[in-house]
Amino acid sequence: xxxxxxxxxxxxxxxxxxxxxxxxxxxxxxxxxxxxxxxxxxxxxxxxxxxxxxxxxxxxxxxxxxxxxxxxxxxxxxxxxxxxxxxxxxxxxxxxxxx
Numbered sequence: 581x582x583x584x585x586x587x588x589x590x591x592x593x594x595x596x597x598x599x600x601x602x603x604x605x606x607x608x609x610x611x612x613x614x615x616x617x618x619x620x621x622x623x624x625x626x627x628x629x630x631x632x633x634x635x636x637x638x639x640x641x642x643x644x645x646x647x648x649x650x651x652x653x654x655x656x657x658x659x660x661x662x663x664x665x666x667x668x669x670x671x672x673x674x675x676x677x678x679x
Contacts, residue, residue, distance in 0.1 A: 582659065
């Protein structure tokens, strides 16, 4: 099953700046064969359910390995059975309807 997932990984107990942890997570997603779409408060990825959720687990493992004692992650995800739809198609659908 294909999934589009929005991910926000927040390491806790590592100080104010978390960019190095987010960079590591972006690399994990890329290494998993996904194309991460970074935005100001998270990352959107798409792919097969097990591939995407497995990559999220690996993000947690990588961030913990960097010394983060805790991680709080927010996930929003969507699936469709009526048709296939990419991240770009979802965005374009909105853009074409804007005045």
